[in-house]
Amino acid sequence: MSTPPIIEVAGVGKRFVVGKAEAVALQDADLTIHDGQFVSLIGPSGCGKTTLMRLIADLIEPTEGSISVAGKTPRQARQDREYGYVFQAPALYEWRSVLANVMLPLEIMGVPKAERKERAVRLLDMVGLESFHRSYPWQLSGGMQQRVSIARALAMEPKILLMDEPFGALDEITRETMNFELLRLWQETKKTVVFVTHSIAEAVFLSSHIVVMTARPGRIREVIEVDLPYPRDAETRESERFFELTTRVREALRIGQAAANSQSAGGATSSRAVTESAAD
Amino acid sequence: MAVEPGVREGDNLVRVLAQRVLPILAVLAATVALMYPVALWLGLPLARLRMENLANWITTTTAAHPLSEAPSAGSVGAPAGTRLTFGAFDEIIDDAGATVRGGASRDVERLMLVRGGEPVAADFSVDDEGLVLESAVEGALLTWGQQLEGPLDDGHVFRFADPNDVGAPIYLNGRLLEAGAVDSVERADGASATFTFPLGNGPVIVAGEVVVEGAGFEASGAGVVLDRAPPFNASVRRMTGDYAVLDAAAGTIALAEPSPTAPRAATDVLALAELLVGPVDGNNRVFYLQHTPLVENDPARRLMLDGRELSATAERPQERVDGERASFTFAGERGVVTLNGAEVTEGRDFTRQGNVITFRQPPVRNAQLRQYQDYLVSDPASGAVTLAVAPQPGERLWAASYTYYDRPACGATELECFFSMPQHPMPFPHWIAQRIGPFLTAYPFADSRNVVRATIYTAGGTLLALLLGGLVGVLLAVVFVAVRPAERALLPWVIASQTVPIIALVPVLLLLLGNVGVTVQTSLVPATLIGAYIAFFPVAVGTVTGLRSVDPLALDLMKSYAASPLEVFWKVRFPAAVPFFFTSLKLGTAAALVGALVAETESNNRYGLGYAIVGQVQAGNVSDVWILLIISALLGIGLVALVGGAQRAFAPWERR
Numbered sequence: 042m043s044t045p046p047i048i049e050v051a052g053v054g055k056r057f058v059v060g061k062a063e064a065v066a067l068q069d070a071d072l073t074i075h076d077g078q079f080v081s082l083i084g085p086s087g088c089g090k091t092t093l094m095r096l097i098a099d100l101i102e103p104t105e106g107s108i109s110v111a112g113k114t115p116r117q118a119r120q121d122r123e124y125g126y127v128f129q130a131p132a133l134y135e136w137r138s139v140l141a142n143v144m145l146p147l148e149i150m151g152v153p154k155a156e157r158k159e160r161a162v163r164l165l166d167m168v169g170l171e172s173f174h175r176s177y178p179w180q181l182s183g184g185m186q187q188r189v190s191i192a193r194a195l196a197m198e199p200k201i202l203l204m205d206e207p208f209g210a211l212d213e214i215t216r217e218t219m220n221f222e223l224l225r226l227w228q229e230t231k232k233t234v235v236f237v238t239h240s241i242a243e244a245v246f247l248s249s250h251i252v253v254m255t256a257r258p259g260r261i262r263e264v265i266e267v268d269l270p271y272p273r274d275a276e277t278r279e280s281e282r283f284f285e286l287t288t289r290v291r292e293a294l295r296i297g298q299a300a301a302n303s304q305s306a307g308g309a310t311s312s313r314a315v316t317e318s319a320a321d
Numbered sequence: 322m323a324v325e326p327g328v329r330e331g332d333n334l335v336r337v338l339a340q341r342v343l344p345i346l347a348v349l350a351a352t353v354a355l356m357y358p359v360a361l362w363l364g365l366p367l368a369r370l371r372m373e374n375l376a377n378w379i380t381t382t383t384a385a386h387p388l389s390e391a392p393s394a395g396s397v398g399a400p401a402g403t404r405l406t407f408g409a410f411d412e413i414i415d416d417a418g419a420t421v422r423g424g425a426s427r428d429v430e431r432l433m434l435v436r437g438g439e440p441v442a443a444d445f446s447v448d449d450e451g452l453v454l455e456s457a458v459e460g461a462l463l464t465w466g467q468q469l470e471g472p473l474d475d476g477h478v479f480r481f482a483d484p485n486d487v488g489a490p491i492y493l494n495g496r497l498l499e500a501g502a503v504d505s506v507e508r509a510d511g512a513s514a515t516f517t518f519p520l521g522n523g524p525v526i527v528a529g530e531v532v533v534e535g536a537g538f539e540a541s542g543a544g545v546v547l548d549r550a551p552p553f554n555a556s557v558r559r560m561t562g563d564y565a566v567l568d569a570a571a572g573t574i575a576l577a578e579p580s581p582t583a584p585r586a587a588t589d590v591l592a593l594a595e596l597l598v599g600p601v602d603g604n605n606r607v608f609y610l611q612h613t614p615l616v617e618n619d620p621a622r623r624l625m626l627d628g629r630e631l632s633a634t635a636e637r638p639q640e641r642v643d644g645e646r647a648s649f650t651f652a653g654e655r656g657v658v659t660l661n662g663a664e665v666t667e668g669r670d671f672t673r674q675g676n677v678i679t680f681r682q683p684p685v686r687n688a689q690l691r692q693y694q695d696y697l698v699s700d701p702a703s704g705a706v707t708l709a710v711a712p713q714p715g716e717r718l719w720a721a722s723y724t725y726y727d728r729p730a731c732g733a734t735e736l737e738c739f740f741s742m743p744q745h746p747m748p749f750p751h752w753i754a755q756r757i758g759p760f761l762t763a764y765p766f767a768d769s770r771n772v773v774r775a776t777i778y779t780a781g782g783t784l785l786a787l788l789l790g791g792l793v794g795v796l797l798a799v800v801f802v803a804v805r806p807a808e809r810a811l812l813p814w815v816i817a818s819q820t821v822p823i824i825a826l827v828p829v830l831l832l833l834l835g836n837v838g839v840t841v842q843t844s845l846v847p848a849t850l851i852g853a854y855i856a857f858f859p860v861a862v863g864t865v866t867g868l869r870s871v872d873p874l875a876l877d878l879m880k881s882y883a884a885s886p887l888e889v890f891w892k893v894r895f896p897a898a899v900p901f902f903f904t905s906l907k908l909g910t911a912a913a914l915v916g917a918l919v920a921e922t923e924s925n926n927r928y929g930l931g932y933a934i935v936g937q938v939q940a941g942n943v944s945d946v947w948i949l950l951i952i953s954a955l956l957g958i959g960l961v962a963l964v965g966g967a968q969r970a971f972a973p974w975e976r977r
Binding site (some may be wrong): 095098099100119120122124125126128130132134135136137138145148149150177178179197227 | 392587872874875877879880881882883884888892893896897899972974976
């Protein structure tokens, strides 16, 4: 990759205090994401995907290690609105119409009213919701709500789009449609996307790079580069290379999980796991 | 896909009616129908009590019954075989045998002829229409007295020149006029013009004035509706006979049928009188009047022994009954002696020397000792009269006049008494419905007693209470959510405030307000404060819940936007709390109305609905109380609907 790094994660760990015990959510994470990449985080539940995203977004602070986002501390990056965040749930504000939801971040940024509206309308057009400006969130289907959520994240015109399982709650057909649309959006806007998913196929189809993570404790196991050419379409899913890559990701997940299980057998989330050596 | 809000396809008015309105109406109809048996269940026992209470009976004064036809002028005496008829003869033979004691039947043993207060010696036989003389009667059968003056108006009112003659038999065109009038069932309250009477269909006498049907009242079912409401406590009577006394002191009477000529009074007229029933054997002192039960304190009671009127005067002893004294002095030398109401017997209990009686045992201290000169009504229920001296054979004991309880004024059956009750513990729903119009329009709108005005007034108080309570509730909620220590310090007190019964709180508040110069009888302040006191609590609790109901993701999102705390409050927490606020405000509305009503009740706020309720309860106007209850309920529903409307306006995003 010739582009400069935009997110750098170095030796980052995160522990949560649960009652008297400590849970290790993430350990020794090192990751560099370059500008314009589409990076998927994949791994079983509890592998720290979401934790890593929230650390990058400065919604939580790391216990150890350092993170840099767009060359700044995460806090500075958040205050400069360098990223847009899309949650697993649409998290729309139910008292605002679709248009007003998209305009909300712009209101907070202090964008003039006319421009707010112009930008929101443009983004809603882009996600195919041009006829639903006045609808309230409960009047939309799950997929449409998630599209509003993406439009809202894009409204701030961030350099980075953080997407935490945005299509996790959708059915398979809607999900595939959304995948196409997301790819199209990414190619149009040339943003850096960090994308959390449970689905191997989705990760391979969308990403330029796949970060495979393992659980207990959460670690980055491997970064796989996906060399499928863009633009990708339905045929991409049927290509041989696609199957090879999915198999490789599946293997990496399986081996990583087996190693993690053998290491922590008997003590699920013990803090002692911190001292275990990396499986790489 | 988008879900279309609003009416579903295929809905039409008929289906909406059938599915939503009909069930509600069915429940309403069932409730209304259920009120009828409940009304009977509650009312019939009261009707029975009313019927059994002698105070509610019509009293009838029966006197010697004069000849019903004046004999032709100049006729003196009547030979044997003459048929004579008497006024109210039905009444004489009415309960023949029913209450008669001592074996007397409805004939000569119960009846006798009298004239001028003296028995007339004559034999006769009795049949259904009258009697037939079996021996001749000497002397004039009737002596004419004065002609009455009048008519004093269009033919109804006449006057005795000598008011002392009021009550003497009067004849018009040779025919006896019967007196009779009954009091109305209802008391004149100064406002109502509707009255019912146990019987009678003649003119109505209002406070001594004759009112004729069609020119002063209209008959309406069992009652009459007067053109003008009589003044408070005015006597309202209806004529049941041929005439009624208007004013005994002035000597005026009113005829039921107008007449151009004045009736004429008779001084001495042959009359048929009741004999008291009992063996006249020289020993028996207990006799029975034939119409019972007797009215005990009866100024009209005149019992005669032959030509002498017996006295029922009660004498007190000259000495105090101190528990030691045994001899007592009375004014008279004979009489029935009673001790604490029970007769004591000469010879057995006491001895008599002149007007001094001496008991064998001194009567207990403060015992009531009386001597009744000639007789004593010993048992009003059975009509028993105890004489001081037993009549001798040949003497005749008869009643010139006396008063008895005839029948319940309310009607002959429990059901009749139920329907004639002026107020019911639970009125029939259609009676309530009939009252709505008159009740709502009883006073002009400008009058503070107007019910619509009172309703608006109370609604205003409740709305002010909601405004104040809502404001306080929201402020508290914001403080609680923003400052945790404030919640820990204040919440227990806020909860405790709601455990204070408002009925105990209101008087204290009224005292305080009175002392700071608020006229609680006319001010909205008490209702507002009490209503707000109750309403703020659900609002505070609901709003706190609402402010805390925000999705954590929504807060994370705001954090990712680097929003300030104030922006988080105004753009997320506040709108999220709006539906909770309105829902809790709806709860508070019903409570605030209760608070306002209680405050009005206790402060005697004469502009409000609470005061109206208390007033109608105290006046015993049960139907009106029910109407006020319904109005209060509708007001509550209306206010809640108003808050619901505000909710729709301020939180249009809510799913419905």
